[in-house]
Each structure stands twice: as structure tokens, then as C-alpha cells.
Amino acid sequence: xxxxxxxxxxxxxxxxxxxxxxxxxxxxxxxxxxxxxxxxxxxxxxxxxxxxxxxxxxxxxxxxxxxxxxxxxxxxxxxxxxxxxxxxxxxxxxxxxxxxxxxxxxxxxxxxxxxxxxxxxxxxxxxxxxxxxxxxxxxxxxxxxxxxxxxxxxxxxxxxxxxxxxxxxxxxxxxxxxxxxxxxxxxxxxxxxxxxxxxxxxxxxxxxxxxxxxxxxxxxxxxxxxxxxxxxxxxxxxxxxxxxxxxxxxxxxxxxxxxxxxxxxxxxxxxxxxxxxxxxxxxxxxxxxxxxxxxxxxxxxxxxxxxxxxxxxxxxxxxxxxxxxxxxxx
Numbered sequence: 001x002x003x004x005x006x007x008x009x010x011x012x013x014x015x016x017x018x019x020x021x022x023x024x025x026x027x028x029x030x031x032x033x034x035x036x037x038x039x040x041x042x043x044x045x046x047x048x049x050x051x052x053x054x055x056x057x058x059x060x061x062x063x064x065x066x067x068x069x070x071x072x073x074x075x076x077x078x079x080x081x082x083x084x085x086x087x088x089x090x091x092x093x094x095x096x097x098x099x100x101x102x103x104x105x106x107x108x109x110x111x112x113x114x115x116x117x118x119x120x121x122x123x124x125x126x127x128x129x130x131x132x133x134x135x136x137x138x139x140x141x142x143x144x145x146x147x148x149x150x151x152x153x154x155x156x157x158x159x160x161x162x163x164x165x166x167x168x169x170x171x172x173x174x175x176x177x178x179x180x181x182x183x184x185x186x187x188x189x190x191x192x193x194x195x196x197x198x199x200x201x202x203x204x205x206x207x208x209x210x211x212x213x214x215x216x217x218x219x220x221x222x223x224x225x226x227x228x229x230x231x232x233x234x235x236x237x238x239x240x241x242x243x244x245x246x247x248x249x250x251x252x253x254x255x256x257x258x259x260x261x262x263x264x265x266x267x268x269x270x271x272x273x274x275x276x277x278x279x280x281x282x283x284x285x286x287x288x289x290x291x292x293x294x295x296x297x298x299x300x301x302x303x304x305x306x307x308x309x310x311x312x313x314x315x316x317x318x319x320x321x322x323x324x325x326x327x328x329x330x
Contacts, residue, residue, distance in 0.1 A: 065096030213244030246292025
């Protein structure tokens with residue numbers, strides 16, 4: 001058995017995880033009949049503690065990141081056992097959380113302590129690295145808009161970062177390294193007494209706005225992309241997004257993962273993205289601190305992190321192998 005390597009958190013990161021464990025469930029909607037949960041992929045390492053997931057729309061391959069080692073795993077169709085795609089510690093990564101595959105076949109991987117790295121999926125080569133410009137960040141999740149820009153959240157600062165295609169090209173031309181730049185600050189939009197812990201982020205398929213969730217309050221924020229960013233809360237009907245982690249948006253359907261509640265919710269989004277109605281809520285101990293969701297075709301894949309079993313959120317022993325599950329009926 002491998003030795004246990006406990007991640008050493010900075011103070012802001014520790015405060016973030018404590019915030020997750022201190023809240024109580026305030027969901028307003030009763031649970032719906034149980035959906036069927038089955039194993040989609042088993043991960044190869046004993047201490048994987050997975051966090052992020054991304055699907056390559058061209059191939060259907062699934063990529064999962066380890067929060068505790070920085071390894072990236074790849075799952076392929078018809079094979080229930082994922083393989084190591086990028087090894088632990090690759091390119092100095094201590095951790096891997098937010099993941100996305102863009103339309104050009106590049107894999108974006110967040111190390112919440114440092115920045116985001118970009119890889120060529122065909123060659124596994126490092127394309128570029130964007131470093132956080134501030135000390136002790138908690139970079140969390142990212143989304144790619146139709147114009148190819150990438151937006152990232154920071155869970156200890158109320159800001160969203162942006163990397164444009166031109167900035168990526170410039171970084172590559174300059175040797176592959178650059179600093180993250182802030183796109184907008186959400187401070188003015190939040191309630192004065194609220195703590196803004198941004199997590200999941202998605203973009204409107206038409207490129208009009210972003211949606212990002214505050215896991216401490218259950219609020220969903222809408223940020224416009226044309227002109228000066230306009231920030232507002234989305235009106236949520238029949239529920240909230242407390243403990244909101246990963247988000248996924250397909251058409252007018254929005255999914256939210258609620259990590260501490262072991263839940264995944266499905267919402268119907270209005271045409272302009274200003275309101276959403278809860279349609280379904282699946283809660284099951286088998287999800288064991290779910291962190292994000294992605295669809296491979298019509299298959300809903302959810303990461304089971306087990307962070308509270310010997311991971312960054314609590315003592316104990318995880319059930320192995322670590323896995324990604326499929327939820328039918330969500």
C-alpha cells in the first residue's frame with residue numbers, strides 16, 4: 001500500500017474547506033425518486049481523490065484529475081478501468097481540479113495553488129502555463145466560450161479570470177508562460193454580509209453570459225460577456241445551489257453538483273439565463289462528496305471524490321477503487 005500524502009493547505013484553502021463542512025442543508029425541494037447509479041470508470045491509484053472531469057467531444061474520451069497528486073486519468077469507451085494519462089506531479093502540478101477540453105483538442109488543467117496548464121491531447125505535450133498573479137489563490141473551475149476564451153473562478157477571491165485565444169497564442173510565442181488576468185470582480189453584486197466562495201462556472205452556448213455558483217450561499221450569478229460585464233443573481237425557483245460545485249449547461253438544462261449534500265440537481269434555465277427552476281434532485285450516499293458532472297453523449301458522469309474519507313475534508317478510510325459514476329434518470 002502506498003504511503004498517505006496529506007495535502008498541505010494554505011490558510012485560505014483551509015478556510016474554504018471548513019466553510020464546506022460548517023454549513024447545513026437548506027434545500028427547499030423534496031428529493032425525487034432515486035435514480036440508478038452505476039460505476040462508469042474505476043481510477044487506478046489508491047489515493048486518487050478525484051475532483052475535475054472533462055469530456056473530449058471529438059472522441060468521447062473522459063479525463064479526470066486527482067486533487068491530491070495532480071495526476072490526470074483517461075477513460076475510454078468500453079473500458080471500465082481508466083488509465084494514467086499524465087502522471088502525478090507532471091510539470092510541477094501539486095493538484096488537479098478544474099478540467100476542460102477545448103474545440104482544438106487541448107486539455108486545460110487547473111492547479112488551484114498555482115495556475116492552469118494547457119496540453120496537446122494528441123502528444124501530451126505542455127503547450128502553455130498561466131500563473132496566478134496573487135499569493136495563495138484557490139483557482140477552482142473553468143469554462144470555454146464559443147469564441148475560444150477560457151474563464152476561471154477563484155474560491156478565495158470574488159473574481160473571474162480570462163484567457164483569450166490571442167493571449168494563449170502570445171504565451172506560446174513567448175516561451176509558453178504568462179500570468180492570469182482578471183476579467184471581472186463580483187464583489188459589488190454580493191450581499192454585504194455574504195462570503196463569496198465561487199466554484200463551478202459554465203458559459204451560455206450563444207456566448208452571451210457566464211453562470212457561476214457560490215457554494216457558501218447557494219446563489220447563482222450571471223455575468224454578461226458583451227461590453228462591460230454586468231453581474232446579477234439568477235432567480236432560483238423551488239430550490240437553491242448550496243454547496244454548489246461543478247456545473248454543466250446543455251441548451252436550457254443546467255446541472256449542479258452539491259458536494260456536501262451528496263446531491264446533483266437539474267434546472268430549467270430561462271431563455272435569457274436570468275431565472276432557473278429546479279426540475280430534479282438526486283441525493284444518494286453513493287455519491288460521497290460529488291465534485292463535478294459532465295455528459296458523454298447522454299450519459300451523466302459524476303465524480304465521487306470521497307474527500308471526507310482520509311482526504312482534504314476529513315479523516316477516515318476511502319472505499320477503493322475511486323470511481324466516476326453514471327446516473328440514469330437525472
